Amino acid sequence: MAGKETQEKWISQVRKGILEFLILLCLKKKDYYGYELIREIKATVQMDVSEGTIYPLLNRLMHEGIVTSRWVDMGSGIPRKYYTITPEGTKTLADMKQSWQEISMNLNKLMET
Amino acid sequence: MKDVEFADTVTTRIWNGYIARVEKTLRRVPAAKREELVLEIKSHIYESFQNTTTEDEPNKLLTVLENLGDPEEYLSPLIAETLLADASHRFSPRNLLYGLFYNLYRGIYNGIMSIILFIGYLFVAAFGMLAFLKVIIPGKVGLFVNNAGTPEETSSLGFLFAPQGKEILGYWMVPIMLLSATVLFIVLTGILRIYLKPKKKSA
Numbered sequence: 001m002a003g004k005e006t007q008e009k010w011i012s013q014v015r016k017g018i019l020e021f022l023i024l025l026c027l028k029k030k031d032y033y034g035y036e037l038i039r040e041i042k043a044t045v046q047m048d049v050s051e052g053t054i055y056p057l058l059n060r061l062m063h064e065g066i067v068t069s070r071w072v073d074m075g076s077g078i079p080r081k082y083y084t085i086t087p088e089g090t091k092t093l094a095d096m097k098q099s100w101q102e103i104s105m106n107l108n109k110l111m112e113t
Numbered sequence: 114m115k116d117v118e119f120a121d122t123v124t125t126r127i128w129n130g131y132i133a134r135v136e137k138t139l140r141r142v143p144a145a146k147r148e149e150l151v152l153e154i155k156s157h158i159y160e161s162f163q164n165t166t167t168e169d170e171p172n173k174l175l176t177v178l179e180n181l182g183d184p185e186e187y188l189s190p191l192i193a194e195t196l197l198a199d200a201s202h203r204f205s206p207r208n209l210l211y212g213l214f215y216n217l218y219r220g221i222y223n224g225i226m227s228i229i230l231f232i233g234y235l236f237v238a239a240f241g242m243l244a245f246l247k248v249i250i251p252g253k254v255g256l257f258v259n260n261a262g263t264p265e266e267t268s269s270l271g272f273l274f275a276p277q278g279k280e281i282l283g284y285w286m287v288p289i290m291l292l293s294a295t296v297l298f299i300v301l302t303g304i305l306r307i308y309l310k311p312k313k314k315s316a
Contacts, residue, residue, distance in 0.1 A: 033156070033160070034153060034156070034157050035156070035157045035160040035161055035164075036160070039164075049182075050180070050181060050182020050183070050186065050187050051157065051161070051180050051181045051182060052154070052157075052181045052182040052183075052184065052186075052187030052188065053182065053187050055150070055153065055154070055187065055188070055191060056187065056188065056189075056190040056191035056194065059150075059191050059194070059195070060191075060194055063194070063198060077117070077159055077163075078117065078152070078155050078156045078159045079152075079156065080156055080160070081149075081152075081153050081156060
């Protein structure tokens with residue numbers, strides 16, 4: 001059905017669009033390593049993206065100084081790369097939250113009418 | 114850094130194959146950055162593997178890699194960004210060009226496809242129009258073949274104000290044009306359908 005296809009495309013775009021927002025929301029709670037972070041995000045919103053999608057995003061956030069990273073040796077196996085939100089990132093997240101609230105408030109108004 | 118060790122040789126081969134693809138995808142990225150990214154992806158695979166309980170070793174790894182995705186796909190935005198950042202930092206024209214090329218690649222591909230399809234559909238319309246015009250003004254429409262065969266006066270198909278040479282199709286022009294238009298239309302629409310088909314799991 002055509003309408004269903006539109007809805008599916010739309011929701012997939014919405015989910016992809018809020019990926020950075022989700023990353024920062026998670027990192028505000030605690031430090032995460034890549035695999036743990038994408039699993040947490042995928043569990044929160046049913047995201048059908050490849051898990052690898054997160055790495056270019058994390059790389060950019062790091063380049064912009066929004067997050068930092070550090071390698072933690074796990075004793076056995078391969079070390080984990082943990083990500084931490086920076087004070088700059090916390091500010092960005094606050095701005096994102098505000099934008100999100102504005103959008104959702106206006107949308108709610110529109111949906112009521 | 115030690116690699117993950119698997120009991121099964123098939124699993125080791127799958128692992129090596131995937132890591133080779135990651136390294137190949139990242140070959141233009143500066144070495145320090147590339148090594149760190151490869152290690153991070155190895156770490157991801159390792160963690161994901163530890164958290165997958167079912168199946169035998171090779172299938173377990175295949176599931177993990179399917180979830181992670183194709184490195185050529187998910188790493189492509191990173192390559193463009195890294196190369197551009199690095200090139201503007203170190204003023205490396207080679208990396209700058211490569212990064213720009215990566216960014217432009219999809220845009221150019223879409224542009225070319227659109228132009229090809231647009232011209233194609235223009236031909237469909239033109240063929241249909243010629244079939245119609247042949248009925249109305251048969252003398253000026255057709256496939257005119259030049260008798261002299263000189264390069265300046267080659268054969269021409271279409272609507273001509275001053276036709277030269279001999280028209281060879283006659284009223285066969287109508288079905289031939291209609292058939293050409295139909296076939297071209299079907300082919301173009303087929304191409305368009307393949308082109309518009311969403312790629313699975315692309316980020």
